[in-house]
Amino acid sequence: MTMRRSRTSLIAGIIGWVSAIAMFFPIFWMVVTSFKSEIDAVVPSILFKPTLQGYVEVNSRADYVSFALNSVVESIGSTLLALAIGLPAAYACAFYPGKRTKDLLLWMLSTKMMPAVGVLVPIYLLFRDAGLLDTRLGIVFLFTLSNLPIVIWMLYSFFKDVPTPILEAGRMDGARFWTQMRYILIPISMPGIASTALLSIILCWNEAFWSLNLTASRAGPLSAFIASFSSPEGLFWAKLSAASTLAVAPILVMGWVTQRQLVRGLTFGAVK
Amino acid sequence: MATLSLRNVTKSFGALEIIKGIDLEIEDHEFCVFVGPSGCGKSTLLRMIAGLEDITSGDLLIAGQKVNDLPPDERGLAMVFQSYALYPHMTVRDNMGFALKLAKVPQAERDVRVERVADLLELRPYLERKPGALSGGQRQRVAIGRAIIREPSIFLFDEPLSNLDAALRVQTRIELARLHERLGSTMIYVTHDQVEAMTLANKIVVLRDGRIEQVGTPMELYHHPVNRFVGSFIGSPKMNFIKGRVHSVSDAGVEVLLPGGGTVTVPVSAPAIAAGDDIDLGVRPEHLDVDDAGPLAGTVIVVERLGNETFLHVEISPDLILIAGADGACPLQVHDRVRLSVLAAACHVFAGDGAALPALARHPLATNPI
Numbered sequence: 001m002t003m004r005r006s007r008t009s010l011i012a013g014i015i016g017w018v019s020a021i022a023m024f025f026p027i028f029w030m031v032v033t034s035f036k037s038e039i040d041a042v043v044p045s046i047l048f049k050p051t052l053q054g055y056v057e058v059n060s061r062a063d064y065v066s067f068a069l070n071s072v073v074e075s076i077g078s079t080l081l082a083l084a085i086g087l088p089a090a091y092a093c094a095f096y097p098g099k100r101t102k103d104l105l106l107w108m109l110s111t112k113m114m115p116a117v118g119v120l121v122p123i124y125l126l127f128r129d130a131g132l133l134d135t136r137l138g139i140v141f142l143f144t145l146s147n148l149p150i151v152i153w154m155l156y157s158f159f160k161d162v163p164t165p166i167l168e169a170g171r172m173d174g175a176r177f178w179t180q181m182r183y184i185l186i187p188i189s190m191p192g193i194a195s196t197a198l199l200s201i202i203l204c205w206n207e208a209f210w211s212l213n214l215t216a217s218r219a220g221p222l223s224a225f226i227a228s229f230s231s232p233e234g235l236f237w238a239k240l241s242a243a244s245t246l247a248v249a250p251i252l253v254m255g256w257v258t259q260r261q262l263v264r265g266l267t268f269g270a271v272k
Numbered sequence: 273m274a275t276l277s278l279r280n281v282t283k284s285f286g287a288l289e290i291i292k293g294i295d296l297e298i299e300d301h302e303f304c305v306f307v308g309p310s311g312c313g314k315s316t317l318l319r320m321i322a323g324l325e326d327i328t329s330g331d332l333l334i335a336g337q338k339v340n341d342l343p344p345d346e347r348g349l350a351m352v353f354q355s356y357a358l359y360p361h362m363t364v365r366d367n368m369g370f371a372l373k374l375a376k377v378p379q380a381e382r383d384v385r386v387e388r389v390a391d392l393l394e395l396r397p398y399l400e401r402k403p404g405a406l407s408g409g410q411r412q413r414v415a416i417g418r419a420i421i422r423e424p425s426i427f428l429f430d431e432p433l434s435n436l437d438a439a440l441r442v443q444t445r446i447e448l449a450r451l452h453e454r455l456g457s458t459m460i461y462v463t464h465d466q467v468e469a470m471t472l473a474n475k476i477v478v479l480r481d482g483r484i485e486q487v488g489t490p491m492e493l494y495h496h497p498v499n500r501f502v503g504s505f506i507g508s509p510k511m512n513f514i515k516g517r518v519h520s521v522s523d524a525g526v527e528v529l530l531p532g533g534g535t536v537t538v539p540v541s542a543p544a545i546a547a548g549d550d551i552d553l554g555v556r557p558e559h560l561d562v563d564d565a566g567p568l569a570g571t572v573i574v575v576e577r578l579g580n581e582t583f584l585h586v587e588i589s590p591d592l593i594l595i596a597g598a599d600g601a602c603p604l605q606v607h608d609r610v611r612l613s614v615l616a617a618a619c620h621v622f623a624g625d626g627a628a629l630p631a632l633a634r635h636p637l638a639t640n641p642i
């Protein structure tokens with residue numbers, strides 16, 4: 001019995017480690033490559049002399065700080081905007097559901113099922129006519145809209161977990177919508193709101209399709225920064241790796257620090 | 273302090289009518305209990321009074337003012353929820369003071385009032401704790417404290433004791449009765465437990481399927497149920513029902529033919545009943561006695577000994593099992609043959625439609641019908 005159990009856990013352990021290494025290896029390789037010279041990078045060498053050459057060249061060719069700042073402003077800005085819209089929307093769906101609330105939620109989610117490229121031309125034209133091309137504001141709007149379904153869904157499921165009598169007790173005590181939000185609902189579902197915000201920031205940070213198509217140097221986030229190093233005249237692996245490492249490092253660190261929160265949030269309140 | 277009136281109040285969810293026209297007056301200082309089986313609409317009715325559910329039609333008056341459209345906090349009510357519904361992220365102090373905070377009562381006054389209520393409920397040592405660190409009974413007291421602090425004219429209780437264990441339930445029931453005595457406020461209390469209803473209420477409202485079956489004092493409902501449903505709902509163990517036939521009707525009452533041949537004359541007036549009609553004879557277990565000269569003969573199938581009394585389940589015929597109350601020292605065993613007599617004066621006669629025939633004399637504890 002114990003033999004079998006220890007063998008099962010051994011197999012599970014091996015599977016877990018193999019898949020973790022398989023997922024982590026590309027990132028590891030990218031970081032390693034970023035410290036190589038271009039020659040060492042092209043010929044996949046294990047032993048090499050570490051150099052910061054790649055980072056130096058990347059920084060001399062492009063302004064990392066301005067791209068990073070764009071990423072921060074755009075992902076945090078759109079997350080805040082999405083929360084500002086998503087909180088009341090999720091409140092309405094969770095506590096005052098109508099006959100069509102479920103349909104409404106599914107319809108919102110269905111917008112995520114369409115390939116983004118399908119609306120590239122209309123969005124591009126709208127942005128051009130509104131003067132939003134290559135502006136932070138435009139990207140904030142777009143990120144907000146594209147993440148709103150997920151934000152609303154997550155908040156909705158967290159709100160569903162708040163026992164209704166608590167809100168009713170609040171109503172008896174004199175709490176109207178805003179006071180209810182401020183003193184009861186938001187504090188109670190803070191862990192859920194935090195993980196929703198984290199996920200939204202991560203999704204925005206990693207977004208590439210719209211950033212590449214709608215921004216250039218002024219509003220381009222870090223994903224555009226990486227792309228600018230994959231040039232048609234031949235790939236410079238070390239420089240590309242250095243740029244990528246710089247781009248993913250902040251969000252990687254954030255994800256690492258907040259992973260407990262994230263995992264709890266992503267189980268969608270299934271475990272109480 | 274206030275009176276509360278319901279005038280032909282109804283509630284519908286779409287086409288489904290939950291509350292089907294309720295007329296009720298609740299007097300100042302009264303302890304009024306809504307009781308009924310689950311799904312009878314008692315909680316919905318309480319929530320309508322609270323303002324948590326809309327009133328579909330009819331009027332709700334508090335102290336003579338129509339309050340149908342007032343939000344909950346402007347009705348001068350406080351509610352204690354079945355699940356307590358404490359704010360989990362706030363301390364006991366903040367939980368109790370929340371309504372005052374929203375009403376912009378200054379911090380200093382808030383503290384004084386919170387501490388006064390905490391003393392009343394013996395919650396002083398727990399003021400800085402969060403609800404998660406309290407026992408069930410303490411949470412219950414916080415929930416009551418949160419209601420008291422607002423000094424409401426009417427308290428609403430939605431099955432407040434159902435989450436407590438048996439011993440604590442009895443204790444809290446007594447505390448609630450004392451609290452009512454001390455505060456003198458009007459209280460409206462919902463329960464499905466008829467013992468709570470009997471022990472706490474000045475006035476019991478028995479509900480079924482969104483309608484009031486009967487309103488009265490506990491003793492009135494016990495001694496003079498208006499129909500079979502109220503008869504069976506009030507009293508524990510339940511009232512026995514014996515299918516019988518009217519043998520004769522006289523000024524002394526209705527003589528009922530019992531299964532097995534005997535008769536019993538129940539002192540009820542029977543203008544619309546004639547010899548030969550089928551009726552139900554209602555007899556409470558405490559009004560059936562073990563008596564060798566009794567008209568009902570059967571076999572004991574279950575003996576429930578409570579110490580001070582014994583309940584005998586007696587099979588008279590395969591489709592008639594009666595519960596009889598007996599002395600705590602009753603020596604009878606399962607399979608014993610037994611004869612039962614019926615205390616005729618305490619019996620009820622229910623006509624074919626379930627309505628009770630009115631008793632000729634009212635019980636001394638139930639002389640003043642509400």
